[in-house]
Amino acid sequence: MADYNPGSIEPKWQRIWDEKRSFAAPDLPDGRGFYCLEMLPYPSGRIHMGHVRNYSIGDVVARFKKMRGLQVMHPMGWDSFGMPAENAAIQRGLHPREWTESNIVDMRTQLKKMGFAYDWSREIASHRPDYYRWNQWLFIRMFERGLAYRSLRLVNWCPQCATVLANEQVEQGACWRCGTPVVQKSLDQWFFRISRYADELLADLDRMPGWPEKVLTMQRNWIGRSEGAFVDFRIAEQPEADPIRVFTTRIDTIFGATFLALAPGHPVVRSLLEASEGRAAAEAFIAAERAVPVGERLSAEREKTGVTTGRHAVNPFTGEKIPIWIANFVLMEYGTGAIMGVPGHDERDAEFAGRYGLPSVPVIDAEGRTIDSGRFSGLPCERARGVMTQWANDNGFGEASVQFRLKDWGISRQRYWGTPIPMIHCAGCGIVPVPDADLPVLLPDDVSITGAGGSPLESSPSFANTTCPKCSSPARRDTDTMDTFVDSSWYFYRYLDPRNDKAPFRPEVARGWFPIDLYIGGITHAILHLMYARFFSMVMRDIGLGTPGEPVANLLTQGMVLKGGTAMSKSRGNVVAPDEMIEKYGADVTRLFVLFAAPPERDLEWSESGIDGLHRFARRAWRLLDAHAPAIVDAPAPSGSGEMRRRTHQTLARVTDDIDRRLHLNTAISAIMELVNAIYLFAPPEEPIASRSAEDRAALKEALETLTICLGPFAPHMAEEAWSMLGGGAHRGLLVDHRWPEADARLLTLEEVTIVVQVNGKVRGRVEVPQGAAETLVMEAVRRNERLASMVFAGESVRVVKTVFVPDKLLNVVVAP
RNA sequence: GCCGGAGUGGCGGAACUGGUAGACGCAGGGGACUCAAAAUCCCCCGAGGCCUAGCCUCACGAGGGUUCGAAUCCCUCCUCCGGCACCA
Numbered sequence: 001m002a003d004y005n006p007g008s009i010e011p012k013w014q015r016i017w018d019e020k021r022s023f024a025a026p027d028l029p030d031g032r033g034f035y036c037l038e039m040l041p042y043p044s045g046r047i048h049m050g051h052v053r054n055y056s057i058g059d060v061v062a063r064f065k066k067m068r069g070l071q072v073m074h075p076m077g078w079d080s081f082g083m084p085a086e087n088a089a090i091q092r093g094l095h096p097r098e099w100t101e102s103n104i105v106d107m108r109t110q111l112k113k114m115g116f117a118y119d120w121s122r123e124i125a126s127h128r129p130d131y132y133r134w135n136q137w138l139f140i141r142m143f144e145r146g147l148a149y150r151s152l153r154l155v156n157w158c159p160q161c162a163t164v165l166a167n168e169q170v171e172q173g174a175c176w177r178c179g180t181p182v183v184q185k186s187l188d189q190w191f192f193r194i195s196r197y198a199d200e201l202l203a204d205l206d207r208m209p210g211w212p213e214k215v216l217t218m219q220r221n222w223i224g225r226s227e228g229a230f231v232d233f234r235i236a237e238q239p240e241a242d243p244i245r246v247f248t249t250r251i252d253t254i255f256g257a258t259f260l261a262l263a264p265g266h267p268v269v270r271s272l273l274e275a276s277e278g279r280a281a282a283e284a285f286i287a288a289e290r291a292v293p294v295g296e297r298l299s300a301e302r303e304k305t306g307v308t309t310g311r312h313a314v315n316p317f318t319g320e321k322i323p324i325w326i327a328n329f330v331l332m333e334y335g336t337g338a339i340m341g342v343p344g345h346d347e348r349d350a351e352f353a354g355r356y357g358l359p360s361v362p363v364i365d366a367e368g369r370t371i372d373s374g375r376f377s378g379l380p381c382e383r384a385r386g387v388m389t390q391w392a393n394d395n396g397f398g399e400a401s402v403q404f405r406l407k408d409w410g411i412s413r414q415r416y417w418g419t420p421i422p423m424i425h426c427a428g429c430g431i432v433p434v435p436d437a438d439l440p441v442l443l444p445d446d447v448s449i450t451g452a453g454g455s456p457l458e459s460s461p462s463f464a465n466t467t468c469p470k471c472s473s474p475a476r477r478d479t480d481t482m483d484t485f486v487d488s489s490w491y492f493y494r495y496l497d498p499r500n501d502k503a504p505f506r507p508e509v510a511r512g513w514f515p516i517d518l519y520i521g522g523i524t525h526a527i528l529h530l531m532y533a534r535f536f537s538m539v540m541r542d543i544g545l546g547t548p549g550e551p552v553a554n555l556l557t558q559g560m561v562l563k564g565g566t567a568m569s570k571s572r573g574n575v576v577a578p579d580e581m582i583e584k585y586g587a588d589v590t591r592l593f594v595l596f597a598a599p600p601e602r603d604l605e606w607s608e609s610g611i612d613g614l615h616r617f618a619r620r621a622w623r624l625l626d627a628h629a630p631a632i633v634d635a636p637a638p639s640g641s642g643e644m645r646r647r648t649h650q651t652l653a654r655v656t657d658d659i660d661r662r663l664h665l666n667t668a669i670s671a672i673m674e675l676v677n678a679i680y681l682f683a684p685p686e687e688p689i690a691s692r693s694a695e696d697r698a699a700l701k702e703a704l705e706t707l708t709i710c711l712g713p714f715a716p717h718m719a720e721e722a723w724s725m726l727g728g729g730a731h732r733g734l735l736v737d738h739r740w741p742e743a744d745a746r747l748l749t750l751e752e753v754t755i756v757v758q759v760n761g762k763v764r765g766r767v768e769v770p771q772g773a774a775e776t777l778v779m780e781a782v783r784r785n786e787r788l789a790s791m792v793f794a795g796e797s798v799r800v801v802k803t804v805f806v807p808d809k810l811l812n813v814v815v816a817p
Numbered sequence: 818g819c820c821g822g823a824g825u826g827g828c829g830g831a832a833c834u835g836g837u838a839g840a841c842g843c844a845g846g847g848g849a850c851u852c853a854a855a856a857u858c859c860c861c862c863g864a865g866g867c868c869u870a871g872c873c874u875c876a877c878g879a880g881g882g883u884u885c886g887a888a889u890c891c892c893u894c895c896u897c898c899g900g901c902a903c904c905a
Binding site: 213214215218221224226297299327333334335338340341346347348349403523597598599607609610661670677680686806812 | 818821828844857902
């Protein structure tokens with residue numbers, strides 16, 4: 001008799017799994033592979049409860065699939081480039097590399113203490129040259145295909161972080177990291193042409209049943225496809241100049257256009273204003289707009305203001321001259337930066353027109369047909385759009401067009417702790433990629449990291465100064481680094497071939513393991529990371545790396561771990577440290593709690609009494625196993641069909657289905673709890689089992705073994721210890737290598753079943769009948785039941801209208817007075 | 818505003834394909850063991866009512882509908898959470 005002591009059994013089994021390389025995955029699966037992936041952590045220093053939850057969910061699935069006989073790929077690594085390392089360097093004078101490496105050591109130790117079944121031989125870390133070298137290699141391949149390009153662009157600039165932010169990193173006009181309002185700045189930047197894949201990224205979403213609807217919707221919104229048309233408006237005062245092109249989704253309302261509006265940054269503005277008396281006022285307006293931070297500029301609440309140019313556009317459909325305005329609500333970033341204003345059918349245009357006294361002309365009637373639209377009058381809107389677009393096309397002043405909200409991905413960062421962009425700027429040759437043979441371009445060490453603006457790499461002469469690979473004359477390296485989202489966009493391929501120094505990975509391993517069977521991570525990555533990961537997979541496919549277009553077959557977005565209703569965070573002081581929980585309860589109980597307290601996709605409220613409950617359960621299960629194991633080690637296989645056996649197989653069936661099909665890990669655990677309760681009643685630990693019948697002992701052995709197997713994925717250490725006790729010692733194989741059994745279907749059904757009897761749909765009683773009994777037999781039983789019979793067969797007063805019979809479950813008798 | 822998700826006991830949550838609403842756990846109550854306590858084990862635990870060994874009525878955000886039967890399907894509405902949002 002030994003108390004449940006996780007402090008001793010957990011390290012013991014962790015060591016044994018490690019020594020036996022229990023979780024090593026083959027480079028290539030033999031056709032029965034399962035890739036179970038969890039989002040890799042940033043090595044901030046400590047594992048938090050969110051990690052524990054995320055990785056516990058994945059670990060249950062990985063261990064279960066392995067026991068099911070699949071070859072499981074379950075790797076772990078580090079998303080180890082990023083700003084916190086630089087901040088630590090500034091604050092503590094540590095080199096980002098030292099800080100990062102030491103955090104990795106600490107966090108790896110913590111993960112190992114949780115007993116996660118990772119193949120640690122595949123561990124990767126994105127800050128190491130053998131990883132980021134392939135970021136550079138991929139960048140150059142993308143450059144060669146026009147997928148990486150340089151462009152001077154107004155960018156989102158965070159004054160606090162002194163860096164450029166992608167649109168995706170701007171949240172309500174503020175920096176996603178520090179919350180500082182973002183401003184506009186014009187900078188030469190590298191971009192990835194994700195827009196080239198917009199159609200594919202969108203279309204695939206309709207064929208991804210393994211992703212949550214929520215995420216699919218978020219991605220659809222983000223891509224923001226809209227169908228419409230370009231229409232060219234000539235400038236009345238400058239008939240020889242290029243016309244102004246607008247984008248509209250409502251060409252059917254063009255007869256109601258009463259003005260044309262340009263974004264303040266539209267390139268035509270300059271020539272338009274030449275010799276215009278409104279020039280001074282217009283330029284003042286444009287200058288004022290430029291000073292407005294991006295976030296404020298894009299806010300829908302902002303008042304719509306503008307200024308007239310004094311020029312006019314000619315509506316190609318009507319020949320009418322309409323005034324050209326510059327308006328703050330027209331965005332250069334979307335469409336053509338120019339719109340036609342239709343106050344009659346667009347709220348924003350109406351607001352603007354109202355302010356400046358521009359007319360409003362309705363051109364759609366109540367039935368949704370065009371009116372006062374010349375030869376196009378009387379058509380339903382939808383049809384009018386097609387006809388009018390065609391007409392514009394035929395006459396050379398327009399064409400159908402599809403616009404996307406999705407912008408190309410700006411990846412240049414003026415930071416130190418990231419992948420150096422492998423490009424060289426030569427005065428004679430222009431922009432030249434670093435030859436593959438010279439990769440990786442290493443991050444230099446002679447850099448002072450101050451946190452001031454600009455790229456830290458510029459402060460390293462040894463880095464910045466180089467020679468042109470083409471002409472050998474002195475040249476300068478690009479001193480920006482890549483957005484760290486690049487690192488995490490393809491890491492899951494590198495796990496498959498982590499030490500390959502010839503290529504990012506071999507195409508055959510990607511083909512063999514992909515797509516990822518289950519990817520688990522936070523909903524916070526629903527857009528950014530998961531969109532980029534899809535994009536990269538498509539790009540790598542097109543480069544010929546053997547990747548599928550869609551890398552992830554099934555996605556699980558797990559909820560947050562809350563305390564007191566809010567996310568755990570240092571600033572709120574409501575953080576529960578996983579270490580302390582392991583110390584106090586052990587890894588198994590910690591795992592059980594985070595899995596039991598809520599279904600995986602929902603938020604989970606941390607509760608001290610809740611974890612106590614799971615601790616109680618673990619000890620309870622342990623007492624049973626510990627008390628009975630010696631007496632039933634040699635028990636034979638059971639042959640009967642008693643209640644204990646039925647409960648055992650029922651539990652096995654439920655747990656199997658809950659993990660395999662439903663991913664309802666909380667109900668799987670509750671099923672195991674029910675089995676423990678049932679075994680307690682069948683064979684309390686304090687009553688010796690030796691005096692019971694052989695069949696009882698056999699049934700108990702089966703129950704305890706099944707309990708142990710079911711506990712395996714959830715509380716693996718305790719289960720492994722119990723497994724060795726039930727096998728009479730360590731000489732039987734490990735539980736992690738044991739085959740997960742099938743429930744015996746014959747034992748799942750009862751000989752006698754309880755049929756619910758309803759009268760007019762209300763439950764009125766129950767009758768016992770043999771399993772599979774026909775309706776007539778059930779009716780007989782009802783007739784024998786005094787109470788039910790009085791309701792159903794009360795002579796003249798009631799009449800049975802019909803019956804509804806569900807075999808082995810329910811009989812509904814419909815009666816009328 | 819548009820799009821998604823969700824509303825079930827004191828609490829976390831079950832109820833999968835329309836078929837006994839509240840599994841399992843927490844909190845609470847009672848009992849057993851104990852000199853006592855802790856630990857442990859067993860039982861009770863939605864609300865109201867009555868002719869109180871039992872039975873009835875109500876109850877799954879609100880209201881309607883479909884159905885023999887609805888937490889589950891349909892319609893309308895309310896609330897909360899999340900995403901997008903001057904995107905033409």
